[in-house]
Amino acid sequence: MIASAAATSTGQHGEFEIQATAAYGAGFEVLAVEGHARRGRLILRHGTVETPVFMPVGTHGTVKAILPASLREMGAQIVLGNTFHLWLRPGLDVLQRFGGLHGFMGWAGPILTDSGGFQVWSLSGAAQISEEGAKFASPVNGDKRLLTPEISMQIQRTLNSDVVMQLDECTPFEAHGHLTTELEARHSMELSLRWAARCKTEFTRLENPNALFGIVQGGMFEHLREASLESLVEMDLAGYAVGGVSVGEPKEEMLRIMAHTPHRLPAHKPRYLMGVGTPENVVEGVAQGVDMFDCVLPTRNGRNGHLFTRYGDLRIRNARYQTDDRPVDESCACQCCEGFSRAYLHHLDRCGEMLGPMLASLHNLHYYVNLMREVREALDARRFAAFRKQFEADRARGVA
Numbered sequence: 096m097i098a099s100a101a102a103t104s105t106g107q108h109g110e111f112e113i114q115a116t117a118a119y120g121a122g123f124e125v126l127a128v129e130g131h132a133r134r135g136r137l138i139l140r141h142g143t144v145e146t147p148v149f150m151p152v153g154t155h156g157t158v159k160a161i162l163p164a165s166l167r168e169m170g171a172q173i174v175l176g177n178t179f180h181l182w183l184r185p186g187l188d189v190l191q192r193f194g195g196l197h198g199f200m201g202w203a204g205p206i207l208t209d210s211g212g213f214q215v216w217s218l219s220g221a222a223q224i225s226e227e228g229a230k231f232a233s234p235v236n237g238d239k240r241l242l243t244p245e246i247s248m249q250i251q252r253t254l255n256s257d258v259v260m261q262l263d264e265c266t267p268f269e270a271h272g273h274l275t276t277e278l279e280a281r282h283s284m285e286l287s288l289r290w291a292a293r294c295k296t297e298f299t300r301l302e303n304p305n306a307l308f309g310i311v312q313g314g315m316f317e318h319l320r321e322a323s324l325e326s327l328v329e330m331d332l333a334g335y336a337v338g339g340v341s342v343g344e345p346k347e348e349m350l351r352i353m354a355h356t357p358h359r360l361p362a363h364k365p366r367y368l369m370g371v372g373t374p375e376n377v378v379e380g381v382a383q384g385v386d387m388f389d390c391v392l393p394t395r396n397g398r399n400g401h402l403f404t405r406y407g408d409l410r411i412r413n414a415r416y417q418t419d420d421r422p423v424d425e426s427c428a429c430q431c432c433e434g435f436s437r438a439y440l441h442h443l444d445r446c447g448e449m450l451g452p453m454l455a456s457l458h459n460l461h462y463y464v465n466l467m468r469e470v471r472e473a474l475d476a477r478r479f480a481a482f483r484k485q486f487e488a489d490r491a492r493g494v495a
């Protein structure tokens with residue numbers, strides 16, 4: 096078992112020791128339902144995740160500027176790792192020495208890794224896609240690389256991710272100067288289905304005890320998404336994601352797909368909406384039946400002085416905060432809001448001090464994690480509809 100090997104190799108880290116737990120990939124139960132919205136519980140090998148959940152993104156094996164201890168303290172339950180980047184750097188032989196990503200990054204909780212596909216399409220525009228996989232030049236050193244469904248499964252096995260994503264071709268909204276046509280979206284979706292089947296075969300051959308999720312594609316075409324969903328469900332995977340949203344489409348198009356696809360996924364399996372999004376989009380996603388979310392917004396925006404608060408967004412660079420002695424968000428209990436003023440954050444930003452992005456990222460992540468805690472409490476109390484109304488009114492009010 097990889098898990099026990101990991102415990103040996105990382106034993107010196109004490110509390111980060113990896114516990115081998117259940118032998119199954121993922122258990123999921125729905126605890127409460129309100130409309131399409133669900134309150135659930137996802138059981139993974141490195142821990143239990145209460146859903147709906149927001150998953151902080153840790154691209155290079157680190158949630159940028161945040162210590163794992165701070166993630167635990169704020170109540171983050173599961174983080175994302177990036178297959179593509181970790182494969183290229185530090186590489187699999189290093190990760191293997193640590194029994195996978197948990198021991199290497201000092202995070203003992205659940206980890207979800209993407210398949211690497213999205214980065215191939217978005218970072219190296221010159222990737223050549225064939226039936227076999229995607230050929231590209233490494234952005235690190237220019238080496239020619241080939242990512243196939245089998246290789247993606249092998250990398251994610253080495254990472255020992257709790258949730259393994261299938262390799263898919265993310266259908267763009269627009270490419271080569273035109274909107275993706277139905278024929279292009281169909282070819283891309285069908286290729287993703289064939290890759291899903293190959294992923295499942297390899298995942299099984301590797302005797303991976305974690306959970307494999309499929310990804311529904313089909314672009315902005317509902318009938319293609321239904322065909323994709325139907326074929327993936329036949330493969331009986333541990334969970335299902337909705338991909339190909341938040342890929343440059345107008346907001347109405349994204350909302351149309353969010354209203355169409357998630358609630359059609361199997362009710363007894365976890366549902367993951369990839370790469371979405373703003374606090375409003377996440378709450379909308381919950382209302383449409385989504386259980387899991389990830390997005391770079393809290394950390395990326397934090398680094399740019401863009402802070403999320405209960406009463407709308409705050410841009411700390413604005414001169415009006417130069418003498419403002421209030422915390423970023425008076426209703427927030429994070430270390431940033433408990434210890435520091437807007438004026439201090441404004442000052443750190445002006446001086447380009449490292450603590451500025453650290454505090455801003457900490458606050459933003461705390462905001463998202465806490466928002467999901469409130470969503471879960473509302474679902475537990477069967478008052479999600481009222482919660483959502485209040486949430487939207489508060490956010491629209493604007494920062495004082």
Ligand SMILES: [Zn+2]
Pocket residue numbers: 423424427428429430431432433458459461
């Ligand atoms: Zn705060």
